């Protein structure tokens with residue numbers, strides 16, 4: 191056996207195959223389990239236990255913890271009782287945030303950010319095909335399939351791990367969600383956005399859609415997110431889960447290994463030790479402080495009174511190339527509105543909003559957004575440089591299957607106040623006119639040693655398939 195396949199993954203693969211053989215009507219089958227999160231059908235069926243994944247809200251973490259726990263129990267039961275394997279199998283986490291020698295670009299760090307080898311090999315360890323952990327393009331992005339690592343700037347969880355509170359879009363665990371409307375239309379909180387959403391975007395294909403648990407890597411990705419939640423609580427005694435009764439008392443219902451219903455309240459789900467598991471490390475892979483320049487913040491929800499400075503007049507189609515969003519200045523806007531907002535002496539804020547972000551098929555890439563950059567200067571398009579403000583992704587906004595967002599795609603709001611202030615101070619923007627808003631696909635890291643050069647070049651530069659039509663419905667720049 192090569193080190194691509196440790197025994198933990200081999201037992202996982204065997205159990206996945208067994209679960210895939212069970213009929214979809216069996217609650218312990220592979221498809222039923224994935225349907226809990228989201229069905230593949232464009233017209234979701236009537237089963238109330240399906241299509242339940244909460245995103246963009248404060249139930250995201252407890253719901254997925256219970257989901258993992260029950261899934262792990264089913265897999266362990268299959269391994270022990272059907273495959274006559276060990277009785278202590280546990281779900282591994284994919285530690286794509288691991289950094290060795292303090293260097294995110296060291297060969298070991300890059301290796302951690304490649305889709306793990308057992309998921310990229312069509313074969314079982316004996317060389318025979320039909321490995322159930324493997325998916326081919328377009329069910330995964332070419333970059334992930336070829337083992338090009340996701341950029342560190344897309345997964346570094348530092349900002350999330352430094353968040354002081356659980357609840358809020360600028361906080362760790364996403365914002366308040368009404369228990370009757372488990373699917374918030376709001377924005378994701380810090381951990382849910384990065385690394386969670388952006389990692390979904392990197393793997394691409396199935397992972398970009400609500401039936402993402404059909405990709406076996408889903409469970410190892412979410413185990414990592416669950417570990418980062420445990421690590422956030424453990425790292426600082428000031429880090430606390432919500433104490434509101436409507437969070438603590440909400441019941442998340444799943445199925446156990448026998449197919450029986452089992453419910454957990456968020457309160458029950460707060461301590462992994464009380465639930466019977468521990469992580470190997472709560473200190474490894476918790477992020478690195480980015481350069482001071484990463485200043486754009488996710489803006490808080492709600493709509494304060496705003497003055498529109500500029501906007502688009504139609505959708506902006508994204509593609510393989512860098513583009514400048516065609517913003518038209520608002521004729522009625524005051525000339526001083528933007529520089530005023532960008533002054534440290536005023537309370538005014540400058541907010542860049544991108545609405546109805548969606549695609550017809552997986553675009554197989556995330557996008558990076560820059561303000562003030564020159565689109566034809568590659569050095570300006572550095573995700574750790576002064577022009578970078580944030581990412582766009584398409585998780586859950588592919589095809590018709592956007593029902594969780596009320597059918598209107600994703601919304602991204604960036605508070606670029608400090609960013610504009612810095613550009614002025616550095617002499618990169620004179621305060622006149624609208625600084626260009628530039629969007630570019632997120633490039634990946636170097637391919638694994640030994641990869642074919644041609645495939646490698648393809649992998650590192652993501653090219654959305656033409657039929658995917660990634661686009662931004664509207665963009666506006668406002669001041670408050």
Ligand SMILES: [Cu+2]
Pocket residue numbers: 386390412
């Ligand atoms: Cu997810």
